[in-house]
Amino acid sequence: MIEYRNVRVALLGAGSVGSQVARLLLEHGDELASRAGAGLELVGIAVRDTGAPRDVDLPKELFTTDAESLILGADIVVELIGGIEPARTLVLQALQSGADVVTGNKALLATHGPELFAAAEQVGAQLYYEAAVAGAIPIIRPLHDSLAGDRIVRIMGIVNGTTNFILDLMDRKGATFEDALATATELGYAEADPTADVEGYDAAQKAAILASLAFHTSVPLVAVHREGITAITIDQVRAARKAGYVVKILATAERLTDEDGREGVSARVYPALVPESHPLASVHGAKNAVFVEAEAAGDLMFYGAGAGGVETASAVLGDLVSAARRHVIGGPGVAESTQADLPVFPIGTVRTRYQITLHVADAPGVLSTVAGVLAKHGVSVETVEQTSALQTDAPGADRTGATATLVIGTHLARESDLADTVVALRNEDVVAEITSVLRVAGA
Amino acid sequence: MIEYRNVRVALLGAGSVGSQVARLLLEHGDELASRAGAGLELVGIAVRDTGAPRDVDLPKELFTTDAESLILGADIVVELIGGIEPARTLVLQALQSGADVVTGNKALLATHGPELFAAAEQVGAQLYYEAAVAGAIPIIRPLHDSLAGDRIVRIMGIVNGTTNFILDLMDRKGATFEDALATATELGYAEADPTADVEGYDAAQKAAILASLAFHTSVPLVAVHREGITAITIDQVRAARKAGYVVKILATAERLTDEDGREGVSARVYPALVPESHPLASVHGAKNAVFVEAEAAGDLMFYGAGAGGVETASAVLGDLVSAARRHVIGGPGVAESTQADLPVFPIGTVRTRYQITLHVADAPGVLSTVAGVLAKHGVSVETVEQTSALQTDAPGADRTGATATLVIGTHLARESDLADTVVALRNEDVVAEITSVLRVAGA
Known part of the structure; x- marks a missing residue:
């Protein structure tokens, strides 16, 4: 049986995740090779300072400060530097050279995603990023x-x-x-x-x-x-x-x-x-x-x-094996898919439920005033709970200056209407303080 | 821009999952096409009885009883018949004709998996089976x-x-x-x-x-x-x-x-x-x-x-889009990977923790007898809780014939040792009854 040549892997960065990726690649090389259909050869690790202390003991000869040369000899580049630069430039270089890229760099993807995906598409390279969200969790x-x-x-x-x-x-x-x-x-x-x-x-x-x-x-x-x-x-x-x-x-x-x-x-x-x-x-x-x-x-x-060096390394290695399989058999990776191209609405458009907690004067008519403010802004009340600060409700007890706590749960309401409601409530004399405004999710 | 030709999809079975797959394919065709890179054309639905009532109203002209002819004209065959035959024969025919197969058939995979994967490998076809385990859950x-x-x-x-x-x-x-x-x-x-x-x-x-x-x-x-x-x-x-x-x-x-x-x-x-x-x-x-x-x-x-027609259809359609992508771009699917080829051990080899509940005579020395039986079989005790059936521990109370309940939690023990322990406990005079033997998982 003819064996597929080794797939050459360049690692950029040897922090907590990078050093674990290198260790697992070296320790489990045979197992990963049998899953990928080709050997995964770690050809080098680019770092800023080759002498810096590492979490894991790795062969010294793998380290280099010359990331650009390392990239040029690689089939797959694993970027675990983090941050925007030099990560962005190096990832673009790698993609433009035709290498597939595996990254865990959420900042880079969130700010320069479209640029990177476009660069990948131009040469038919692939960008994998399982490690960028929720660490080890496949999402x-x-x-x-x-x-x-x-x-x-x-x-x-x-x-x-x-x-x-x-x-x-x-x-x-x-x-x-x-x-x-x-x-x-x-x-x-x-x-x-x-x-x-x-x-x-x-x-x-x-x-x-x-x-x-x-x-x-x-x-x-x-x-x-x-x-x-x-x-x-x-x-x-x-x-x-x-x-x-x-x-x-x-x-x-x-x-x-x-x-x-x-x-x-x-x-x-x-x-x-x-x-x-x-x-x-x-x-x-x-x-x-x-x-x-x-x-x-x-x-x-x-x-x-969601984090941790070795946990996140699991996600990186999963992508690495997938990328290597693609080198052996060809085929699709995790391309961006933006064909829906929907508008992104501002927060004011969102409808959600709220819980508003406020201190109010403990006097007749207060609840009706508060409820009126909500109604005027189109915010519909689902639940109200009122707790009097006074220990007695005895007739004739002096209630001057007493306050009560109101906890209001709303139905679905627009963020912008809610914001207006909170401002209006603040301006009501009977409202002493709004102590908490929280959204309700999953209900 | 030249468009890729439609990918031809044959559906076998129109039960609760199959009819939902057909409906979603017909309703969301454009959206799925843009994700797959090619149109997904439902060319027919093979059923036993074309006149049988269905959960979903589907175009009559799609139905046929001739599954074999339908398969021959398909790029992807979706098998949702369930059970072993005729599903096995039809899936083998589909794979041998070079079609990729998407199935949710757990019985077929669990009993004939290796045969199906071998047939797929021989012609470079792929077998997808996300829907076979845990319904809608990607696993x-x-x-x-x-x-x-x-x-x-x-x-x-x-x-x-x-x-x-x-x-x-x-x-x-x-x-x-x-x-x-x-x-x-x-x-x-x-x-x-x-x-x-x-x-x-x-x-x-x-x-x-x-x-x-x-x-x-x-x-x-x-x-x-x-x-x-x-x-x-x-x-x-x-x-x-x-x-x-x-x-x-x-x-x-x-x-x-x-x-x-x-x-x-x-x-x-x-x-x-x-x-x-x-x-x-x-x-x-x-x-x-x-x-x-x-x-x-x-x-x-x-x-x-884990079940439900439309929920499971989600998993089937995910596989279908992946299979279609592979038709457009080529590349790996979800091949079997049996290179580790480990032996499968019988249950006796397994080590787990147990909780054993037994009624024993409420008399001095009983706990030591029971503990002795466990020790003899190499089962180590982690926790013991004894509840006396008598309401009084007053000195002089008549305890003849009284029983107590013992709840024993063990450390990790071998299944075979535990089985021997339970038999030995049954033979002890002081043990009135073993009421529960349960394994403990995830602790």
């Missing part, structure tokens, strides 16, 4: 291949492990946001500067990638509405649990129709109330999960580790 | 492609919706097995003859398919150990919940090493205790979920609808 290929015959309606993803860890700690241990963040940092779940995670930037990149793939439409990162979790209080988390909800920060991609009947999509990241019975509510710690609602398939969920 | 492709670079250690699947519905009803509503089965039948979750579901035959077929794919080894159906849920009592379910477990029937595929250090695999189906905190414990109703443990990726779970 890109299921969306691209398994659900290719279905219409995806909505995706809700817990795609950032750091923030899920923080919210879970607040929920399960009663920690404040600050304490939970400190624990996350201590345990290595959060970086020294946690902004990218807690402000939702990381999740927004993943939302852009998921929305683009699911709706066959290019969704640019700037079109993703983004809110982080820094304003989430332990009181909100406790009140949520009391009402049967868990607070989760979700990356949501949704197909919707605007008021003119125009079809489009929305991509957004914000903390939301998820019913306790919803599968996403049981996703604890730093785990990730992507919940997919499709017209025919119904509800699906993909659950697993 | 075949993630195992085949996304995890191609990883080593799967264990798969535990809730892959039969009927039995999960029954066990869930017993757990959540306190129904007996008989009542839960009656409800399942009433609601259409169970068939008139529920044997295939409640005795685990259906799950065993899926276990064989999953084990073969995950371990790159041909696992025949006869090698799958199988136990159903007909013997599960409401008392067992209640006691499990009290101890922090839920009873689930699991299809398990596991990589293991026997006592001679030989590597092999095991495939088995049985009801087991799953800790409440395990993701599989939250899978309710007729939903399915497949939990995958991989060396690098860690724990993953795939969740969704």
Whole structure:
């Protein structure tokens, strides 16, 4: 039997994921070769500093600082540098040279995806990116291949492990946001500067990638509405649990129709109330999960580790074996598919349910005033719960200056109407304070 | 732009899944064509009786009873007849004629998989079978492609919706097995003859398919150990919940090493205790979920609808679009990969944890006798809980003939040792009755 020549693999970057990819390639070479139909030869690892300490002990002779030369001799280039430059230039060079590229670079894909896919298409190369969203969890290929015959309606993803860890700690241990963040940092779940995670930037990149793939439409990162979790209080988390909800920060991609009947999509990241019975509510710690609602398939969920060097390396190696199979047999990879080309709607177009908590004067007519404000803005009330701050309802008790807490659950309402409602409520004399406005998802 | 010619699709069978596949193909033709890169033309539907009533209204001129002629004119044959014959003969004919085949036929794959894959390989055709396991849930492709670079250690699947519905009803509503089965039948979750579901035959077929794919080894159906849920009592379910477990029937595929250090695999189906905190414990109703443990990726779970006409049609159409893409661009499909060729071990080789519940004489020395039997067979005890049937422990109370309940949790033990232990315990005078022996999974 004639054996297919080795497929030459160049690795760019040897951080926590890259070093594990190199280790597994070297250790499990024979097993991977038998699955790919050809040997996978790691021809080199390009790094900035060949002498830097690594997580894993790797053969010194593999390291080089000359990424460009390494790329030119490769069939498949694995980019695990992260960030925009020099990753973007190197990936473009690799694709233009005809090499297939495997990347886990969410920032690059979310900001320069169309450019990279176009470069790949021009020479018939392929760009694989399973590792870019939700780490080890297979989600890109299921969306691209398994659900290719279905219409995806909505995706809700817990795609950032750091923030899920923080919210879970607040929920399960009663920690404040600050304490939970400190624990996350201590345990290595959060970086020294946690902004990218807690402000939702990381999740927004993943939302852009998921929305683009699911709706066959290019969704640019700037079109993703983004809110982080820094304003989430332990009181909100406790009140949520009391009402049967868990607070989760979700990356949501949704197909919707605007008021003119125009079809489009929305991509957004914000903390939301998820019913306790919803599968996403049981996703604890730093785990990730992507919940997919499709017209025919119904509800699906993909659950697993969203980060970690060796976990994410699993996704990279899956792509690598697929890319190698394509070298041996030919055929399609994970091309971008933007033929639907739907408009991306701003957040104001989105319709969702809300829970509004406010302190009001505990006096007759207040509820009617508040309800009037909602009605005027077209926001329909589903539930109201009023808790009086006074311990007595005895007739004749002095109620001057007393306040009550109102928790209002709305039916589906437009984001823009809700925003107007909140402003109008603030201007009402009977409203002392609006303490919480949260969206409800999955109910 | 020159358009690729239509890809000709022949459908065999128009039952609940087949009729939905036909409907979606006809309704969403343009959308599917743009994803596949070619039109998908439904050239005919072969059925036994063209006049039989259908779930969906489909054009009469598509129906034929001549499956063989239909196959000869097709690029892709979708087999949704089910059962062994005539499905086997027709699928072989299709593959031998060079057509790619999409099937949801678990019985056929579990019993004749190697024959079909060999026929496909001979002519370079492809066999797709996402719909054969866990209905709408993408699991075949993630195992085949996304995890191609990883080593799967264990798969535990809730892959039969009927039995999960029954066990869930017993757990959540306190129904007996008989009542839960009656409800399942009433609601259409169970068939008139529920044997295939409640005795685990259906799950065993899926276990064989999953084990073969995950371990790159041909696992025949006869090698799958199988136990159903007909013997599960409401008392067992209640006691499990009290101890922090839920009873689930699991299809398990596991990589293991026997006592001679030989590597092999095991495939088995049985009801087991799953800790409440395990993701599989939250899978309710007729939903399915497949939990995958991989060396690098860690724990993953795939969740969704395991049955249903339109849901399963989603998986069929995903395969159909993939097959069509392959016709346009060429390249690999979902070939069998049996290069590991590991031995399949019998159930006796498996090591798992057990929970044994027994009634014993409530007398001094009994616990030591029972513990002695376990120790003699190499079964190590992790937890023991003893509940006295007497309401008083007052000194001098008459304890003659009194019994106590012992609940013993073991460490990992060999199936064969455990079986010997149970026989030996039955022979002990102090043991009045062994009321429950259940395995513990996922802990």
